[in-house]
Amino acid sequence: MDTQVAVIAPPKRPRGRPRKTLGERDDGNRRRELILGAARLFRRKGFAATSTRDIAAAAGMQSGSPFYHFKSKQSLLFAVMEEGMQSAIAQQQRALDASPAGLRPADRLRVLVRNHFDVLLGPGSDFIPVMLYEARSITPRQRAVIAELQSTYEAAWTPVLAALQSEGRLKAEVKLARLLIFGALNWSAQWYDRRKGATLDQLTQAAMGLFIGEAG
Amino acid sequence: MDTQVAVIAPPKRPRGRPRKTLGERDDGNRRRELILGAARLFRRKGFAATSTRDIAAAAGMQSGSPFYHFKSKQSLLFAVMEEGMQSAIAQQQRALDASPAGLRPADRLRVLVRNHFDVLLGPGSDFIPVMLYEARSITPRQRAVIAELQSTYEAAWTPVLAALQSEGRLKAEVKLARLLIFGALNWSAQWYDRRKGATLDQLTQAAMGLFIGEAG
DNA sequence: CCTACCGATCGGTAGG
DNA sequence: CCTACCGATCGGTAGG
Numbered sequence: 001m002d003t004q005v006a007v008i009a010p011p012k013r014p015r016g017r018p019r020k021t022l023g024e025r026d027d028g029n030r031r032r033e034l035i036l037g038a039a040r041l042f043r044r045k046g047f048a049a050t051s052t053r054d055i056a057a058a059a060g061m062q063s064g065s066p067f068y069h070f071k072s073k074q075s076l077l078f079a080v081m082e083e084g085m086q087s088a089i090a091q092q093q094r095a096l097d098a099s100p101a102g103l104r105p106a107d108r109l110r111v112l113v114r115n116h117f118d119v120l121l122g123p124g125s126d127f128i129p130v131m132l133y134e135a136r137s138i139t140p141r142q143r144a145v146i147a148e149l150q151s152t153y154e155a156a157w158t159p160v161l162a163a164l165q166s167e168g169r170l171k172a173e174v175k176l177a178r179l180l181i182f183g184a185l186n187w188s189a190q191w192y193d194r195r196k197g198a199t200l201d202q203l204t205q206a207a208m209g210l211f212i213g214e215a216g
Numbered sequence: 217m218d219t220q221v222a223v224i225a226p227p228k229r230p231r232g233r234p235r236k237t238l239g240e241r242d243d244g245n246r247r248r249e250l251i252l253g254a255a256r257l258f259r260r261k262g263f264a265a266t267s268t269r270d271i272a273a274a275a276g277m278q279s280g281s282p283f284y285h286f287k288s289k290q291s292l293l294f295a296v297m298e299e300g301m302q303s304a305i306a307q308q309q310r311a312l313d314a315s316p317a318g319l320r321p322a323d324r325l326r327v328l329v330r331n332h333f334d335v336l337l338g339p340g341s342d343f344i345p346v347m348l349y350e351a352r353s354i355t356p357r358q359r360a361v362i363a364e365l366q367s368t369y370e371a372a373w374t375p376v377l378a379a380l381q382s383e384g385r386l387k388a389e390v391k392l393a394r395l396l397i398f399g400a401l402n403w404s405a406q407w408y409d410r411r412k413g414a415t416l417d418q419l420t421q422a423a424m425g426l427f428i429g430e431a432g
Numbered sequence: 433c434c435t436a437c438c439g440a441t442c443g444g445t446a447g448g
Numbered sequence: 449c450c451t452a453c454c455g456a457t458c459g460g461t462a463g464g
Contacts, residue, residue: 044352045352046262046264046353047264048265051442052443053441053442061450064449064451064453067444069449136262171426171430171431177422179403179404179407180400180403183401183404184403185396186399187403206392206393209393210393210397213387213429215387267458268458278434279434279459280434280459280461283460283461285433287460289460
């Protein structure tokens with residue numbers, strides 16, 4: 001009679017994993033799921049308070065598996081930030097491309113502000129808030145990469161603000177104005193509730209009124 | 217011959233503790249040192265990434281000693297926030313009391329903005345940034361206490377903004393304007409560097425220009 | 433407030 | 449990607 005070593009078989013894949021459609025490869029899919037889940041958790045609980053086990057569970061994995069895709073928890077955070085910035089840049093470019101050619105500075109600013117609220121508060125957008133609030137948890141080198149992406153994003157704003165200033169509609173130094181404006185917008189990630197209160201259009205209207213006296 | 221159990225005597229009080237001046241009691245002093253050190257560490261590294269050992273060491277204590285003064289790490293965080301808000305309220309009240317009686321709304325706003333920058337960016341003021349960025353780490357009940365204090369602080373702003381709006385100088389809904397304005401100001405805690413760049417007066421000027429078109 | 437300690441949890445890894 | 453695990457660290461406590 002041979003000895004039964006494992007009396008109780010461990011449940012196989014206790015949490016449901018996303019089933020693959022026939023013939024569908026998921027090369028980078030699990031990696032994406034990790035990034036998505038991490039973004040959500042990092043935003044809700046903060047980077048330091050989120051365990052890699054939380055993240056693994058959110059993707060239906062075992063506790064050690066995230067390290068097959070990412071060499072460290074920190075590199076996962078960096079991936080969230082980098083991906084967030086890259087898609088924000090792309091989204092902003094699309095918004096600008098979709099707007100009429102001869103737009104006057106005030107209307108151009110409105111496009112940028114409205115799009116920024118989308119990036120920040122739109123559905124499924126935890127990436128940018130995480131980037132904004134967890135910067136101290138990445139290395140200086142990683143921070144430099146993110147800063148570079150931020151510069152690209154902000155580059156679209158500077159000429160618009162400069163034009164408004166020379167029109168006399170923006171009464172503050174451009175560089176400080178940009179910092180203050182981004183503050184006003186970014187802070188909304190802390191208080192905005194999609195389910196109640198203002199719509200993103202109303203928010204945009206209020207911001208435009210505040211910054212350049214554009215009446216509703 | 218008796219057995220020597222402890223061969224190497226542990227160093228007594230390896231870290232220098234603050235020496236007491238003759239006759240000076242330090243009833244609440246150590247508690248204050250803990251709060252002060254915690255505020256600095258929470259701001260620099262974040263609540264979750266700061267260990268109670270870090271905090272103890274900053275106050276020259278052993279690792280278990282903070283729990284003689286606070287029942288948990290979280291209650292220490294709450295103490296930082298509560299104390300921060302209470303002194304911010306007091307400081308704002310002093311600023312208002314010290315300003316001339318018949319001040320017009322725009323100048324009253326300037327006093328509030330300038331004082332807010334002081335609260336936020338002045339020397340030794342880690343308390344408010346910690347309160348702003350670690351709200352998710354306290355209990356709902358504690359959050360309610362902080363929210364009450366914030367209401368008191370903000371109460372001074374609402375009539376000023378309402379007056380500016382009816383003057384036509386503020387072109388946005390008062391409630392949204394207040395949220396956007398606090399965002400613009402609060403965000404400065406993320407980027408302002410006391411050692412370079414603008415002074416707090418210049419910051420105030422830029423903010424006034426942006427919000428109500430007050431030219432330099 | 434210190435000493436000595438505990439149970440829990442954490443990020444990460446070797447080997448498959 | 450899972451299994452099984454490790455060393456380190458953490459918040460907190462009993463007893464003095």
